[in-house]
Amino acid sequence: xxxxxxxxxxxxxxxxxxxxxxxxxxxxxxxxxxxxxxxxxxxxxxxxxxxxxxxxxxxxxxxxxxxxxxxxxxxxxxxxxxxxxxxxxxxxxxxxxxxxxxxxxxxxxxxxxxxxxxxxxxxxxxxxxxxxxxxxxxxxxxxxxxxxxxxxxxxxxxxxxxxxxxxxxxxxxxxxxxxxxxxxxxxxxxxxxxxxxxxxxxxxxxxxxxxxxxxxxxxxxxxxxxxxxxxxxxxxxxxxxxxxxxxxxxxxxxxxxxxxxxxxxxxxxxxxxxxxxxxxxxxxxxxxxxxxxxxxxxxxxxxxxxxxxxxxxxxxxxxxxxxxxxxxxxxxxxxxxxxxxxxxxxxxxxxxxxxxxxxxxxxxx
Numbered sequence: 001x002x003x004x005x006x007x008x009x010x011x012x013x014x015x016x017x018x019x020x021x022x023x024x025x026x027x028x029x030x031x032x033x034x035x036x037x038x039x040x041x042x043x044x045x046x047x048x049x050x051x052x053x054x055x056x057x058x059x060x061x062x063x064x065x066x067x068x069x070x071x072x073x074x075x076x077x078x079x080x081x082x083x084x085x086x087x088x089x090x091x092x093x094x095x096x097x098x099x100x101x102x103x104x105x106x107x108x109x110x111x112x113x114x115x116x117x118x119x120x121x122x123x124x125x126x127x128x129x130x131x132x133x134x135x136x137x138x139x140x141x142x143x144x145x146x147x148x149x150x151x152x153x154x155x156x157x158x159x160x161x162x163x164x165x166x167x168x169x170x171x172x173x174x175x176x177x178x179x180x181x182x183x184x185x186x187x188x189x190x191x192x193x194x195x196x197x198x199x200x201x202x203x204x205x206x207x208x209x210x211x212x213x214x215x216x217x218x219x220x221x222x223x224x225x226x227x228x229x230x231x232x233x234x235x236x237x238x239x240x241x242x243x244x245x246x247x248x249x250x251x252x253x254x255x256x257x258x259x260x261x262x263x264x265x266x267x268x269x270x271x272x273x274x275x276x277x278x279x280x281x282x283x284x285x286x287x288x289x290x291x292x293x294x295x296x297x298x299x300x301x302x303x304x305x306x307x308x309x310x311x312x313x314x315x316x317x318x319x320x321x322x323x324x325x326x327x328x329x330x331x332x333x334x335x336x337x338x339x340x341x342x343x344x345x346x347x348x349x350x351x352x353x354x355x356x357x358x359x360x361x362x363x364x365x
Contacts, residue, residue: 002029003346007183010035010084011065013094014042016164017122017171017199019061020340022092024176026064027342033084034062034357038069041359052329059356060338063327064348067357072103085110090179091119096135097127107194117192118182122171126198141166145203150210150221150229169206170199227251233275237305244288245305246295248279259300312336328355 007030011022019034019042026032036042047055068084070077085091091110093100100106100121107119124141125131131144142148142165153159175197182193204211209228214220225231234256238246250259260267263282269275283291288304295302306314317323321344325337334353348354 002348004028004030007031007089008087009033009090009092010088011092012100013092013122015044015094016061016167017175018092018094019044020168020172021120021122021175021179022065023061023063023338024172024340024342025090025179027340027348028346029348030090032065033362034065034067035072035081036067036069036359038071039359041067041069045359051335052331052333053358054329054356059327059329062356063337064354065357066362067360068362069360072105078104081105082113085117086114088114088117089183091117092122092175093120094122097121097123097132111192111194115191116186118179118186118195119192120175120179120195120197122175122197122199124166124199126201127196138164138166141170141200142203145200145207146210147203147207150207150223150226152223153230154224165206166199166203170202171197174202232272233279236276236279238280238283240286240288240291240304241284242287242289246283246288246291247303247305249301251301255299255301258298259302262294262298262300324352326353328353330355330358 009032044058124136250256323336327337
């Protein structure tokens, strides 16, 4: 048996945080039913690029789920939904605060139908507070919490981070952790609970080192200046002769000494900028392949930066079985499925090849 066998999830969420949480729950054995708008379905189905009928992003995040279409503004449709809520274990929703209440599906209402229900709301700023109903996306959330200020590069050439940090690190994972905690609590008490997951709330733990430094010393780190934000030669990106990059992270003294010895650098200056420039000049004299040969199997925490395409083909990840599961579409095509954090011993073993549901595919569920 899988850890979440016989657990039923009603997922009203869209886009990324909730659907990814639902995918992880499904991979651990839960039955996840997406509630979607009739005919149109979830917004992400219509993104580009398409893979078959739907967007590849939708397919990656929703494999192995069911799809039930309901018009939530129609009371007769709510009547259809009520028995499903009564037998569900988890309800996921990601609307702006107040929307579920207007639909008559808020926690205070549905817990009367199902006191064992774990009701998880994911939003940008939480259900309460001055910003609760403010619209936003990942870039706004990391901007509001100081994380963007630590990670956007130089002031004259700001860079948008490629990872959706708030959605996943502030939304998906905290939702999963608290849902699992709530399931354990329910085993003891027999009662469900309400979970208010605010993506912004959970970003501060990702900056523990910056908060600690600023609070104690008054020297608040900035992008390009701090130990972990580009201000140190021991945590730096260096360009090679063939315009590739070395990720150098020899933070500890033993790694730093090994690194300096391997590249032939004598550490004489206490000025970080001088040291960074000197190492930059050394690394630029040779190709990435040369430096890879120098750093391989050496204790110096240095590696050649790979493209995503290269990483997907990396022998190490293939050996780990990271891409064993396959994603299927309605045309019978398959690609690598999105790896999630469910370990092999807890993962679906009977569905190594699974597909995302078509709109309303399970309306007779």
